[in-house]
Amino acid sequence: MKILLVEDEPKLASFIKKGLTSEGYDLTIAYDGQMGLSLAQQQPYDLLILDVNLPLLNGFELCRRVRADYPHVPIIFLTAFDSLEDKVLAFEAGADDYLVKPFAFQELLLRVRALGRRQQAAEAVRHVLSLADLELNLDAKVVTRAGQRIDLTTKEYALLEYLLLNQGRIISRVAIAEHVWDVNFDTNTNLVDVYVSYLRKKLDRGFSPKLIHTVVGMGYVMRAE
Amino acid sequence: MKILLVEDEPKLASFIKKGLTSEGYDLTIAYDGQMGLSLAQQQPYDLLILDVNLPLLNGFELCRRVRADYPHVPIIFLTAFDSLEDKVLAFEAGADDYLVKPFAFQELLLRVRALGRRQQAAEAVRHVLSLADLELNLDAKVVTRAGQRIDLTTKEYALLEYLLLNQGRIISRVAIAEHVWDVNFDTNTNLVDVYVSYLRKKLDRGFSPKLIHTVVGMGYVMRAE
DNA sequence: CTTCGACTAGCAGGATTTTCATGGGCGCGG
DNA sequence: CCGCGCCCATGAAAATCCTGCTAGTCGAAG
Numbered sequence: 001m002k003i004l005l006v007e008d009e010p011k012l013a014s015f016i017k018k019g020l021t022s023e024g025y026d027l028t029i030a031y032d033g034q035m036g037l038s039l040a041q042q043q044p045y046d047l048l049i050l051d052v053n054l055p056l057l058n059g060f061e062l063c064r065r066v067r068a069d070y071p072h073v074p075i076i077f078l079t080a081f082d083s084l085e086d087k088v089l090a091f092e093a094g095a096d097d098y099l100v101k102p103f104a105f106q107e108l109l110l111r112v113r114a115l116g117r118r119q120q121a122a123e124a125v126r127h128v129l130s131l132a133d134l135e136l137n138l139d140a141k142v143v144t145r146a147g148q149r150i151d152l153t154t155k156e157y158a159l160l161e162y163l164l165l166n167q168g169r170i171i172s173r174v175a176i177a178e179h180v181w182d183v184n185f186d187t188n189t190n191l192v193d194v195y196v197s198y199l200r201k202k203l204d205r206g207f208s209p210k211l212i213h214t215v216v217g218m219g220y221v222m223r224a225e
Numbered sequence: 226m227k228i229l230l231v232e233d234e235p236k237l238a239s240f241i242k243k244g245l246t247s248e249g250y251d252l253t254i255a256y257d258g259q260m261g262l263s264l265a266q267q268q269p270y271d272l273l274i275l276d277v278n279l280p281l282l283n284g285f286e287l288c289r290r291v292r293a294d295y296p297h298v299p300i301i302f303l304t305a306f307d308s309l310e311d312k313v314l315a316f317e318a319g320a321d322d323y324l325v326k327p328f329a330f331q332e333l334l335l336r337v338r339a340l341g342r343r344q345q346a347a348e349a350v351r352h353v354l355s356l357a358d359l360e361l362n363l364d365a366k367v368v369t370r371a372g373q374r375i376d377l378t379t380k381e382y383a384l385l386e387y388l389l390l391n392q393g394r395i396i397s398r399v400a401i402a403e404h405v406w407d408v409n410f411d412t413n414t415n416l417v418d419v420y421v422s423y424l425r426k427k428l429d430r431g432f433s434p435k436l437i438h439t440v441v442g443m444g445y446v447m448r449a450e
Numbered sequence: 451c452t453t454c455g456a457c458t459a460g461c462a463g464g465a466t467t468t469t470c471a472t473g474g475g476c477g478c479g480g
Numbered sequence: 481c482c483g484c485g486c487c488c489a490t491g492a493a494a495a496t497c498c499t500g501c502t503a504g505t506c507g508a509a510g
Contacts, residue, residue: 084329084331084332087332087335088331088335091335091338091339094342095339096339097322097339106313107312110312110313110316111316113316114316114320114321114322117319168365168367169364169365169366169367170365170366170367215366215376216378216379217378217379217380218366218379218382221367
């Protein structure tokens with residue numbers, strides 16, 4: 001689980017990092033609010049631990065800005081004062097939890113675990129996407145159908161991953177083009193169609209049930225039926 | 226938002242109930258662990274607030290048993306002692322938060338709001354129009370009736386979406402033509418009628434009650450009756 | 451009671467749009 | 481150079497869309 005810690009006291013920061021790392025978490029430290037914001041916007045973290053008093057950008061403001069991009073990411077605040085007013089501010093800014101310094105490391109660990117548990121369920125299925133007897137392993141980037149390995153090219157894989165992430169949802173060609181090819185204009189080509197065709201040949205031909213379905217006028221959808 | 230409070234001190238219980246009710250929450254009180262478990266199993270609550278020391282079944286055990294049925298329901302513990310050991314037990318049992326008595330009501334309210342926000346967010350991304358047992362998922366562009374998927378063409382879907390957005394209202398053919406076909410003149414055709422007919426065949430034929438109704442001389446209306 | 455007109459339901463098939471599969475060009479790395 | 485992955489273009493095939501038509505309903509007028 002990827003955690004971002006934003007804390008300007010180097011000693012406390014490295015103490016926390018050591019502790020959580022040894023518990024198997026993947027933790028990055030930012031030493032001021034700007035750095036924290038920049039990191040948080042670059043990639044999604046599973047959990048944010050924010051000091052309230054930070055140089056350049058305080059924790060509350062940072063929290064608000066991050067929440068604009070990632071409304072669901074769990075956030076824990078660390079603060080030096082145990083004032084109700086601060087708590088109100090923290091929760092209003094969108095905090096999920098709140099710890100007053102000094103705290104026992106065990107305390108922090110409990111909070112991290114509690115918030116992590118939320119993600120866990122989603123995380124567990126995030127390593128392997130599956131639909132009927134089709135499996136896509138996100139780590140190994142290996143795809144199998146009925147236990148049989150299927151070799152895909154880079155683009156084919158990217159397309160399949162996107163479609164499987166949205167299984168059951170009808171996805172438009174434009175949405176596919178944006179996510180798989182990073183084009184946000186109408187290319188006026190049948191690129192998407194061609195790759196769906198490739199995928200069908202490899203995934204559906206010779207297997208049952210068919211998993212890739214066309215919805216005329218709307219796009220494509222993956223479902224077992 | 227439906228909350229279940231399990232607390233054996235009547236005075237504290239009614240204090241909490243009064244406070245949260247005035248904040249617009251729908252709160253039920255259970256006075257012992259058994260009663261709490263029985264209620265929690267009967268219907269899903271959006272949030273559980275559990276005292277740790279309860280007659281018949283203690284809070285930790287209650288938490289575990291409820292989590293077996295509802296793994297994601299947020300749970301807040303109330304306890305009389307501020308011991309780290311208790312916190313460990315609470316979080317291991319699956320708690321999301323923890324309050325030590327006595328606490329300011331404001332404190333509890335903050336926690337309730339923070340945990341409620343979670344649910345809300347999950348709810349908000351579920352863009353669903355519904356009428357009786359008919360559901361239209363705007364995100365996935367999938368329509369179901371009585372749990373059974375119904376495949377619609379683009380125009381049929383657009384028409385249904387418009388009608389459902391205006392459910393209960395009588396919509397004229399002209400208004401439909403404008404919104405679904407982007408024509409703002411009288412085309413002198415029975416296009417709308419034809420598509421309503423298509424929808425009826427797919428949505429209403431074989432189901433009850435009928436949802437699409439004709440209002441002679443005025444247009445169409447969707448309602449359950 | 452009958453007729454008439456206004457209105458609606460639903461079908462059928464040709465017109466139109468959308469999708470599929472294939473062949474081939476291009477560029478890159480072995 | 482060769483093979484492979486990537487992308488474009490084309491025509492055939494399929495699905496959808498729309499028009500025109502018939503049949504049916506209902507109420508009011510004769």
